[in-house]
Amino acid sequence: MGAPALGMPLPRLDKGRITASHVVRWCAAQENWDRIHYDRAYAREVAGLPDAVINGALKQQFLAQLATAAFGERCWLWRLACRFRSPDLVGQHLRAEGCVRAVERQAQATAVHLDQHLFNVDTARVTTDGTAVVLLPVNGADAPDALPGAYHDAGDAEDAPPSAAAPLDTSVPAPIRRRIGSEIERIVSFSPVEAGRLRLFAEAVMDLPHWHHDPQAARTSVHRGLVAPPLFPIHAMSWPAGAHPLGTAPDALGREAVCEVGRDFSRRFGLPPQGLLNGGTRVRIHALARPDDTVQASCRLRDVRYRVGTSGAPMLIFETENRYDTTDGRLLLHERQTTLQRLA
CATH class of the missing domain: 3.10.129.10 (Hotdog Thioesterase)
Structure with missing residues (x-):
């Protein structure tokens, strides 16, 4: 191009x-x-x-x-x-x-x-x-x-915290309302980033550049070695084996063993687990993860709103602010996530 x-x-x-x-x-x-x-x-x-x-x-x-x-x-x-x-x-x-x-x-x-x-x-x-x-x-x-550090980004104002004077939606259950503005989750990955996981990730996305999956070829790239795809930190955490077994009930969601921040509101707030949908996301990529990095993540609950969907079903709309760093203090990614939680 x-x-x-x-x-x-x-x-x-x-x-x-x-x-x-x-x-x-x-x-x-x-x-x-x-x-x-x-x-x-x-x-x-x-x-x-x-x-x-x-x-x-x-x-x-x-x-x-x-x-x-x-x-x-x-x-x-x-x-x-x-x-x-x-x-x-x-x-x-x-x-x-x-x-x-x-x-x-x-x-x-x-x-x-x-x-x-x-x-x-x-x-x-x-x-x-x-x-x-x-x-x-x-x-x-x-x-x-x-590059990101040298670039002046007028869009940074979009990521400013919401005004403390903004009214809360009183249709949102009080136990959830009380957590708005606070950190609700912090996770450190059990395992570091692994070359084999990056290869599997590249296979799943399909046709990613060699510097994300081929160690030998990656050494001749501008990165001088393997680097994870830009959005990989969102999925980089892991639990110890057996820490969160999958459910066996007929209506078990299958997310019981997922290690991620800012998404599992059914378990945290006692909501119907089957109603979770991804509404969208905004990210800024500050650095690329590499093999042997250990990723940690935190989630701040930014806002929650009650809505009735087009089908007439009630839902809660969660807005979270998620941060992904390495355990040695390197900021990887900042994320604003929208999650829809249907209540019926």
Whole structure:
């Protein structure tokens, strides 16, 4: 792709049909065994969905891949935001598309602002949309790890904490309301980042660059070794073996063993476990994790709102602010996550 210009389309990323096998491979790479993604009867009869659905986190990876594939190994994915407008069903054909919305040049970096979406070929609908900011070095001498620190980002104001004077939604149960604004979770991974896990992750996302999965080839990249994909820290934590066994009840969700922050509100607040849906996310990538890094994460409950969905079912909308660091103090990723929790 040549020099970015306003309106320039990104090379399409055709992911093909995302079959049950693709989904199961992603569940293993993500270490998330939520049954709505591979158990069709559970998805329809227990979770109330039209069928098994493709993981929102996998679709988020596709948009990250679209943004970085267009600009080569020296680019830095600085910001990514996505909103899930409607579910994609297992077996459907997905294609990632986008274009350049703006180009902003500063002394140390050129920021390329992108509009992106996932197009469902079978339904002829855009089902996920989003934006991204990719940073390109101006002089070719800057290491990618240094770019975010050298770039002045006017979008930082979006991540300011909400005003303390903002009224709370009194329809939200009081035990949940009382936790708004506080840290509700902190996890340190039991295992460090492993090369084998990065290979599995790359296989599940499909067609990621060699510096994410091939140690020998990665040594000749600008990273001088293996680095994790930009969004990997979200899925980098793990529990000790046997710490959280999977449930065996017919309505068990399958998320019992997942090690992640800012998502498991059913267990934390006693809500129906089958009602969890990913509403979207906004991330900033500060550094890439490497093998032998140990990731830790914390979650602050930013806001909770009560809504009645289009189907008439009540739901709670959780907004969290999640931070991912290495245990030696390197900030990897900052995330704003929206989670929908259906109550019926």
